[in-house]
Amino acid sequence: MGNVIELERVTKQYGPNKAVDHLSLSIKSGQVVALLGPNGAGKTTAISLILGLKRPTAGTVRLLGGNPQDEHIRGRIGAILQEVDVIDRLKVKEVIDLFRSYYAHPMPTERLLRLAGLEKEAELFTEHLSGGQKRRLQFALALSGDPEVIFLDEPTVGMDVTSRRVFWEMLRALAQGGRTIVLTTHYLEEADAIADRILVINHGKIVADGTPDQLKGSLGGRYISFIAGPAIQQDDLAALPGIDRTEWNGRHVKLYTANTDSLLFSLVERGFDMKDIEIKGGGLNEVFEQVIETEGAGIK
Ligand SMILES: Nc1ncnc2c1ncn2[C@@H]1O[C@H](COP(=O)(O)OP(=O)(O)OP(=O)(O)O)[C@@H](O)[C@H]1O
Numbered sequence: 001m002g003n004v005i006e007l008e009r010v011t012k013q014y015g016p017n018k019a020v021d022h023l024s025l026s027i028k029s030g031q032v033v034a035l036l037g038p039n040g041a042g043k044t045t046a047i048s049l050i051l052g053l054k055r056p057t058a059g060t061v062r063l064l065g066g067n068p069q070d071e072h073i074r075g076r077i078g079a080i081l082q083e084v085d086v087i088d089r090l091k092v093k094e095v096i097d098l099f100r101s102y103y104a105h106p107m108p109t110e111r112l113l114r115l116a117g118l119e120k121e122a123e124l125f126t127e128h129l130s131g132g133q134k135r136r137l138q139f140a141l142a143l144s145g146d147p148e149v150i151f152l153d154e155p156t157v158g159m160d161v162t163s164r165r166v167f168w169e170m171l172r173a174l175a176q177g178g179r180t181i182v183l184t185t186h187y188l189e190e191a192d193a194i195a196d197r198i199l200v201i202n203h204g205k206i207v208a209d210g211t212p213d214q215l216k217g218s219l220g221g222r223y224i225s226f227i228a229g230p231a232i233q234q235d236d237l238a239a240l241p242g243i244d245r246t247e248w249n250g251r252h253v254k255l256y257t258a259n260t261d262s263l264l265f266s267l268v269e270r271g272f273d274m275k276d277i278e279i280k281g282g283g284l285n286e287v288f289e290q291v292i293e294t295e296g297a298g299i300k
Contacts, residue, residue: 229273
C-alpha cells in the first residue's frame, strides 16, 4: 500500500505565529513514526491537522487517501490525545464495550484488555485506576475500532519503566501486523527503541528525517571532550582535520567529529596537554541537541 498520510505544504497559523509551517510529509503503511521536538515545536498541531481536528490555514492533508474529516476515514483511525479524561462511574470493561459499540468491526474486548495490560483491572471502576492505568485504558479505547492508523500523543507519560517497555513491544507488534503508528514523544530513548522513522520538528518545520540509525550516523553527534591545559589556544584546535564543531566552556572543550579515533590520534600526536579525555555521544540526545541548535541546516 502507498502513503497512509500525505501533507502538502501545510501551514497552521495562529495570529503571527506559524505553529506548522509549510510542512510536507508522507508516511507509508506499517511504519512506526515518532515526532520529536522541543515544547511548542508544532507536534500536537501537526497531529490535530492530520486527524482533521484542526483545519490548515493553507495546504492539503490526506489521510488514508481521503479527507480526514470524512466519516468513513474517521472510522479507520484511532487516537490518544493529551490529557483526555476517561468516563467515570463505569468499569474498565464497560467503557471498552461502550467504545466498541461505536464501530462496525471492533477489536474483541479480551484482546483490547490484553494489549493494554488491563486484564486484572477489567472489573475496576475507571476512577480507581492509577494515572498510568488510565493512560493504558485510553490506549485500549483508541484501538477499540481495530484502526489501521493509530495516533498517540505522548502515550507513555505517567507509565513506569516496565510498563513503558511492555507498551513499546506491543506497539511494534501492532505495526508488524500492518498498522501505521504515529506518536509524539519527548523520550528520545522511546523513539530510538520503537520508531522506524524519526521526524524532528522545530518551529513547525521538519529539521531532520530518517531512521534512528541514519540520524545517529549522518549527524554523528560524537565528540571528544577534555580539559585543555593553559597552553592550548582555540586556533590550535581549529586547525586540526576532521572537526565539525568545537565548543569551549571555560577550559572544558568538546570537539565534534565523524571520526573520533583519528582525531584523538591527531591530538595525542601533537602532544596537547589534555586531562579527563572522554569520547562521548553517538546517541539520539546529541543528534537532537545538534539539530535543534543548528535548525537542521543541511540535514534531511
Ligand atoms: N489554539 C491555539 N491558539 C494559539 N496558539 C496555539 C494554539 N495551539 C497551539 N498554539 C501554538 O502553536 C505552537 C505549537 O504548539 P504545539 O502544541 O503543536 O506544540 P508541541 O510540539 O505539541 O509542544 P509540546 O511538546 O509542548 O506538547 C506553540 O507556539 C503554541 O503556543
